[in-house]
Amino acid sequence: MSSTSVATTGTGSGRERWDRIMVGNYGTPPVTFVRGSGTELFDEDGRRYLDFLCGLAVTGLGHAHPRVAAALADQAGTLLHVSNLFVTEPQLEVAERLDRLVRSGAGGGGDTETGRVLFQNSGAEANEAAIKMARKYHGRGRHGVVAAFRSFHGRTMATLAATGQPEKHEPFQPLPEGFRHAAWNDLDALEHALDPEVGAVLLEPLQGEGGVNPADVAYLQGVRRICDERGLVLIMDEVQTGLGRTGAWFGFHHAGIRPDVVTMAKGLGNGVPIGAVWATAEVASAFGPGDHGSTFAGQPLAASAAREVLRVLEELDAPNLATERGDELTGLLEALDGVTSVRGLGLLLAAELDLDVLGGRTGPELARACLDAGLVVNGVTPTALRLAPPLTVSSGELAEGVSILSSVLAAGGQEQGGAA
Numbered sequence: 001m002s003s004t005s006v007a008t009t010g011t012g013s014g015r016e017r018w019d020r021i022m023v024g025n026y027g028t029p030p031v032t033f034v035r036g037s038g039t040e041l042f043d044e045d046g047r048r049y050l051d052f053l054c055g056l057a058v059t060g061l062g063h064a065h066p067r068v069a070a071a072l073a074d075q076a077g078t079l080l081h082v083s084n085l086f087v088t089e090p091q092l093e094v095a096e097r098l099d100r101l102v103r104s105g106a107g108g109g110g111d112t113e114t115g116r117v118l119f120q121n122s123g124a125e126a127n128e129a130a131i132k133m134a135r136k137y138h139g140r141g142r143h144g145v146v147a148a149f150r151s152f153h154g155r156t157m158a159t160l161a162a163t164g165q166p167e168k169h170e171p172f173q174p175l176p177e178g179f180r181h182a183a184w185n186d187l188d189a190l191e192h193a194l195d196p197e198v199g200a201v202l203l204e205p206l207q208g209e210g211g212v213n214p215a216d217v218a219y220l221q222g223v224r225r226i227c228d229e230r231g232l233v234l235i236m237d238e239v240q241t242g243l244g245r246t247g248a249w250f251g252f253h254h255a256g257i258r259p260d261v262v263t264m265a266k267g268l269g270n271g272v273p274i275g276a277v278w279a280t281a282e283v284a285s286a287f288g289p290g291d292h293g294s295t296f297a298g299q300p301l302a303a304s305a306a307r308e309v310l311r312v313l314e315e316l317d318a319p320n321l322a323t324e325r326g327d328e329l330t331g332l333l334e335a336l337d338g339v340t341s342v343r344g345l346g347l348l349l350a351a352e353l354d355l356d357v358l359g360g361r362t363g364p365e366l367a368r369a370c371l372d373a374g375l376v377v378n379g380v381t382p383t384a385l386r387l388a389p390p391l392t393v394s395s396g397e398l399a400e401g402v403s404i405l406s407s408v409l410a411a412g413g414q415e416q417g418g419a420a
Helices: 014-021 066-076 089-102 123-138 157-162 166-172 187-192 217-230 251-255 300-316 318-334 363-372 395-410
Strands: 033-037 040-043 048-051 116-120 144-148 179-182 198-203 233-237 261-264 275-279 339-345 348-353 378-381 384-387
Touching: 048 395, 066 300, 089 116, 089 275, 089 300, 116 123, 123 157, 123 198, 123 233, 123 261, 123 275, 157 166, 179 187, 187 217, 198 217, 217 233, 217 251, 300 318, 318 339, 318 348, 318 395, 363 378, 363 384, 363 395
Parallel strands: 144 179, 144 198, 198 233, 233 261
Antiparallel strands: 033 040, 040 048, 116 275, 261 275, 339 348, 348 384, 378 384
């Protein structure tokens, strides 16, 4: 038989290779990152950046955390996969820690009953599973879900339908039915949306993708009361906000409530894909064998990473870190010309911009100018930048990052040179 030599590596820059081979749903990424350490990232040309976005609030312990890396390496040489037909040891500690953290603080309500945990691979999958659980719990006829406008819950068909951004719906119509939306932070609007078919309410404690919009404490407390009165399942989407990011272990803890279901993902694996659903024992009992499944959910490599992440987060007192560094970052941002206000919780913040002062350049345009200057942030709305540094960010790094942002704003968002 003749053999044919097959090239296994491409030529050209990362951007050129991306354009040749990748689906374009993210556009062409402006930078190819090759390594990271703590708050720092380095591109293929060796250029250094400060990461104030954390892969969208994922790498809360920073890049290449040595203990997480060691846990992954050890697990990779021990056991990688057996499927969820069997239990593996790393899953159990992660589930126990998550249950304790969900029920801790004011949000635990003093309950002593253990909840139940279901592993998934991502935040969208965790929300999908939570929606299915709520539908099964109530049964046909009370399958409706009310979410908020400007919310974001994922891009699967059901979580897209739950997402309160109609502009994202149109290319994929018709979407699954049963989803309604109400104005954010408006109890009257929520109650108006509760027709007899509604069985669940799905909310973020702080809308991340919607613009970094925190829920009022009174609003969340009112939602809990309404759900209790009407027998509705309250699902809190903590995918972006959970595990210390907002200055509490979970965002709903700020309101002193306890949901019936909590979803989480991003910060749980520090970059390793893993998600989870926590539910009260009563609501979780709706799922029996065969009702939901996922081949890779909670597999040993991901669970081992999550186990070490949770251990480190607790040792560092992550909520306190986020509060202290968040207050520090807020003060630095509020002092900048061109920033009109700062909103958010902990280390999930948005800087609202005065575009007239900044030459009319939008949030996304300014974010690109920051990238060119060596700072990774996100233009979360046309008028705002999102900042979510690692919880381990230093005071010096905060000052350096805000200094870069100050230079970009002072130049009206013009590119600073050294295009990435």
